[in-house]
Amino acid sequence: MIEGHGDDSYRYDHPIVMNFSSNIYSHADLSGLHTYLHERMGVISSYPEPSAASLETRLAKSHQIPQETVLVTNGATEAIYLIAQSYACKNVQVLQPTFREYADACTINGCKVSALYQLPTEREHFRMDEGVEILWLCNPNNPTGNTLNKNYLQNLVKANPQVLFVIDQSYESFVQQPLFTANEALQFDNLILLHSLTKRYCVPGLRLGYVTASAHLVHHLRTHKMPWSVNALAIEAGHYLLVNDVEGLPPIDAYLREAQRLRTNLMATGVVDVWETTTHFMLAQLRMGKAGALKDWLANEHGILIRDASNFDGLDARFFRIAAQRPDENDQLVAAINDWIQQ
Numbered sequence: 001m002i003e004g005h006g007d008d009s010y011r012y013d014h015p016i017v018m019n020f021s022s023n024i025y026s027h028a029d030l031s032g033l034h035t036y037l038h039e040r041m042g043v044i045s046s047y048p049e050p051s052a053a054s055l056e057t058r059l060a061k062s063h064q065i066p067q068e069t070v071l072v073t074n075g076a077t078e079a080i081y082l083i084a085q086s087y088a089c090k091n092v093q094v095l096q097p098t099f100r101e102y103a104d105a106c107t108i109n110g111c112k113v114s115a116l117y118q119l120p121t122e123r124e125h126f127r128m129d130e131g132v133e134i135l136w137l138c139n140p141n142n143p144t145g146n147t148l149n150k151n152y153l154q155n156l157v158k159a160n161p162q163v164l165f166v167i168d169q170s171y172e173s174f175v176q177q178p179l180f181t182a183n184e185a186l187q188f189d190n191l192i193l194l195h196s197l198t199k200r201y202c203v204p205g206l207r208l209g210y211v212t213a214s215a216h217l218v219h220h221l222r223t224h225k226m227p228w229s230v231n232a233l234a235i236e237a238g239h240y241l242l243v244n245d246v247e248g249l250p251p252i253d254a255y256l257r258e259a260q261r262l263r264t265n266l267m268a269t270g271v272v273d274v275w276e277t278t279t280h281f282m283l284a285q286l287r288m289g290k291a292g293a294l295k296d297w298l299a300n301e302h303g304i305l306i307r308d309a310s311n312f313d314g315l316d317a318r319f320f321r322i323a324a325q326r327p328d329e330n331d332q333l334v335a336a337i338n339d340w341i342q343q
Contacts (some may be wrong), residue, residue: 007204008254009305017303018329020322023142023171023281025255028202028248033240037069039237045256048232051222055230055238059210062242068215070182072238076170076196076209077101083166083192083211085108086224090133093203095119097143097314102136102225115313119148119156120294126159135160140175143309143321145277150178157191170196170209174279176252183211189214192221201241202248236303255280259324265334271341281323283309292322294340308326 009024019026049055052072060067062168073079092106093116103113116135128135140147157165165188172179172195177253183195191311197208210228211221249255259280265270266284275283286294291308298304309319324330 007305009299012299014300015303016162016299016305018325018332019303019305020325020333022085022166022204023174023199023305023321023323024202024204025249025323025325025337026202027199028244028246029202030201030248032244033203033237033246036240037233037237040233043236045234046232048228048230048235050227051225052230052235052238055235055242056210057240058239058317062065063212065182065186065212066215067125069186069212069218070212071213071218071225072230072235073211073225074231075207076168076194078207078229079194079209079211080168081105081109082221082225084111086221087111087134091131092134092136093129094136094313095133095138095141097312099142100137100312101263102138102166102168103313106134106136114135117314119152122155126156128156132160132275134164134166134170134269136166138170139179140169140171140177141275142171143281143283143307143312143315143319144275144324145222145280145282147175147177147179150180153180157188161190164190164192166192166194168194170194170199171279173200173249174255174281176256177278185212185328189216192217197238197241200248201246203237203241205253206237208234208238212339227246247325255324258327258330261327262322262324262334263332265330269341271335272337281321283319283321286318288336290317292317295338297340297343298333298336301339302332304333304336306333331339 010014018073021132039307055072056070060070079103090107090111092113094102096115106113123210185191192213198204266274273285295308307321309321
């Protein structure tokens with residue numbers, strides 16, 4: 001999905017001054033990181049570590065798990081394509097609607113991909129359909145913002161040892177519900193977790209993610225991974241962010257309250273329905289008009305960028321997604337949408 005993603009301000013001549021389009025908080029104080037990377041620019045004169053081993057060691061220590069259960073990648077997206085390549089030509093299901101890259105990565109690696117819209121229930125003994133070899137989940141889910149119950153997921157994984165579960169927890173820092181920990185993932189031989197330093201520390205341009213899973217699963221992925229996929233500055237940034245535990249986000253309880261306030265105000269416009277969300281981003285549906293037209297109007301008239309969500313499987317041209325920002329910006333977005341309604 002090279003086209004049709006968030007953060008595509010390059011499409012517009014009008015300068016974007018408020019970005020709601022990617023699930024990133026736009027106001028993280030990264031000044032310390034900027035200074036540190038400026039001082040470390042000399043590392044670009046040498047090749048980076050082939051596998052970012054030093055960063056894997058630091059992540060393993062922070063999670064209190066063995067180093068061989070951590071694999072650093074060029075953003076969670078590299079992990080997605082690496083997993084699809086490592087398990088090519090499998091029978092795959094993807095819980096929809098969700099991030100398009102899971103299906104795209106599996107398709108180009110020869111997998112048979114089918115959409116799933118409802119997971120098995122306790123009454124069904126949590127059993128997946130026969131023949132399913134890999135299930136992809138996003139939790140919390142992009143673009144809907146819902147979070148699956150951890151106890152349910154534990155039962156699902158236990159009941160289906162024949163299925164490899166890939167759970168993308170890129171937004172784990174943005175919810176208060178319990179999720180799988182990296183340590184808990186190691187208890188299963190059929191579970192891979194994806195994590196995103198990009199999201200946690202609001203540095204999407206650096207591309208930093210990692211996988212946690214049992215040692216044999218990580219070893220299998222590592223045998224398919226290209227060397228030097230994570231550049232030297234990204235590795236340096238990862239060390240800095242983890243050592244200093246940079247506070248990229250507002251206090252999560254306050255941030256989520258603000259997201260709910262934004263949701264309430266959007267619905268008060270009378271033309272937007274907003275799905276319930278457990279996190280800072282939300283999926284909205286226009287009662288009239290198309291999200292693409294709203295997106296272009298907001299960008300060109302107000303310098304506000306939203307995410308046209310019509311290219312998520314199962315959604316149509318009425319859907320858009322936004323991530324809450326500062327209260328004043330959230331209010332300006334709602335006011336701008338009210339202006340659009342009057343056009």
